[in-house]
Amino acid sequence: MDIRIPRGTQDILPGDSEKWQWIEAKIHDICRRFNYTEIRTPIFEQTELFQRGVGDTTDIVQKEMYTFTDRGGRSLTLRPEGTASVVRSYVENKLYGSPNQPEKLYYIGPMFRYERPQSGRMRQFFQFGVEAIGSDDPAIDAEVIALAMQFYEEMGLKGLKLVVNSLGDQESRKAHRDALIAHFKPHIHEFCSDCQERLEKNPLRILDCKKDREHPLIHDAPSILEYLNDESREYFNTVKRLLEEMEIPYEVDATLVRGLDYYNNTAFEIMIEGEGFGAITTLMGGGRYNGLVEELGGPETPAIGFALSIERLLMALDAQNAALPVDKTLDCYLVAIGEEPKEKAAVLLTQLRRAGIKADKDYVHKKVKGQFKAADRLRASYTAVLGEDELAGGVVNVKSMNNGEQTEVPISELANYMKEKMEENEK
Template identity: 55%
Template sequence: MAYKAPRGTVDILPAQSGKWQELEQLLRTICANYNVKEMRTPIFEHTELFNRAVGDTTDVVSKEMYTFEDKKGRSMTLRPEGTAGIVRAYVENKLYGLPEKLQKIYYMGPMFRYERPQNGRQRQFHQFGVEMLGVESPYVDVECMLMAVTVVEALGLKNIQLHINSLGDQESRDAYREALQNHFQPVLNELCHDCQVRYEKNPLRILDCKVDKDHPMMKTAPQTIDYLSESARAHFDKVCALLDDLEIDYVVDPNLVRGLDYYSHTVFEIISDDPKLGAGSTVGGGGRYNGLVEELGGPQTPGVGFAFGMERLMIALGDEPQEDEGLDVYIMPLGSEAKDLAMQIITMLRANGFTCDMDQCDRGLKGQFKSADRYRAHFSMIIGEEEVKKEVVNMKCNHSKEQVEVPLENIVEFIENHYEGDHDHE
């Protein structure tokens, strides 16, 4: 039987992993600039966590989760998104009791959703996200949005637009819920079964329906922004004013509701028309979720965050291969005694911080030089019978083509001196 990776999963091979590391390092650097610290949570959680946090009327929970029973019959789910696990860990570990009220956290890793695979969207995918917990302030909303924009700009994406909306506080949501139910009630029997269920449980989800998206009543549905309470309107007005002051271009998009139940107040998405992604592509998004910590058993704690699918960010990075710095030294032993000495030398060089490899296939010099070229080695170290006897090695600089004999005890000093004097390696 020929084994294949499961549908919707991909292998990240050594030729691609350098690009992933480049993206991960970029994201970690931006997080350090914003004083955001990493948290790592389990890849699977109790299913009830996602039912409560994400919402059982969402497509993610009702159709897309990978759920299984463990050996004691407990229902477990591979995480479909990152926020629920972060908030669960925040509550369980009582991070709300730390002296710094605002906790800024990021996560990075695989998520799982059962959906139709397509370019940039897999069943096992990777997500980078940020959560800022503990302070309800339009300033924190804007810092979160600024950070998301910083990520996209750092990737070099063009034609970026920040779309924002407000879902308001509980008072606003109650008024809007009633308005939505009144709007859709006359045509309820024309909507899909899922929307009929959503009508009672969470009518806001109707606006996110893929089946009924072209129904005429969708276009005339009431907008959240028209039902904001006085305090919710003041919060959103301040968000807009801060973005204006910072000269961040944005569009107020009344149709933006986001796909998960825990959002309140500010929600946002970053849209790009960059040809690499295609016109009108959503790169990532997020928003405020003031009730989620309380919903998961913690004290009332406001939060705001965003997430990006990392496969989408990889497309944004482009196809240009990452420049490989090459090995410091490729060791080329000729004969068994030379190979014994090579093992001692390579261990010593690695302990001194040099990147190196050696021939393990007992090939002739021609084949070994080809490997040195493929690995873009700065030095080729040749060890034959004569070198073993004389306790020296032949060092060839693959840039200058210069070749010199170096005593064993001087190898590290020789390489360091050569690097210091060679501008090619600065």
């Protein structure tokens, strides 16, 4: 039987997993600085959550979800995105009752969509997302955007482009919706079956259609900015003014949409342009979704968030040859010569590791030359040689792999000696 990895998934092997760990550490660090705390939700949820939380008219719900029936007859779905699960948890655990509002949350984890696998688009993919729930202050919109921009900048990416738009409040969206229906209806037969179905349910989704994106009527569609009422226009102006004061460059794109009914006011994307992409490519997207908490059974609560793909981030880093400062070195490699020294080396390894030293030894019975080659491959800073003579004398011969300097160190002091050396090297 030839068992292979499922299509659209990947193994993250040693050598790459360190990059993921480094990125995840940066996520935890930047969210800590912005005072966002981590939330972890189940990988599968009731199917109805995504039908209501993502939207029946979306491609995700109609075509891309991994849905199954469990032994109890319940319909469950592997989560295709993170926001619905976070808001479900917010409502179910009554986080709206917390005295610290807004509730500022972030998540990292795998999502699942049945799509045609291609570069940067997997069936199992990993998202980092942020949700700020409980504030309708334009400043929290600017903060969420600032967090996303700062994250990409600290990753070392160049050529970033922030695009913003306003979808308006419910009054503005209704006026825009009526204008879109009037615009598309006479020629809706020229569009795909999905768009024909969306016309009355959610015409904004037509603007985001992958099949009909080149249709002239999409390019000539009424702009939401023409239908913003005074309150929505002032809200958008405040967000833009805050971004300017934060010295975060942006462009307004009236065609940028978030097609779900509960999205309103601020919408944004971060793009990148450069070699390896060929054109401007979207890295992430976000927006304000003031109706979702109420849709999932909670009180009327404003919210804003974003989600980004870690796979697409890694693609962008590779395209720009941005090297991550991943530590792939070893502090100390123990070279043991003889049966008794091999046993003692196992004990010494434990002592080194308890002292915080990254250390290893041979476990496949290599000869001395092979052990030194292994130390080179692992880029060990030091080797500690323990043979019969050293063991009898109660010492270890420690050699710097950088300058060749050798020092005899009492066995009982090896951990302290190595700790001092590592501290010196960090200075």
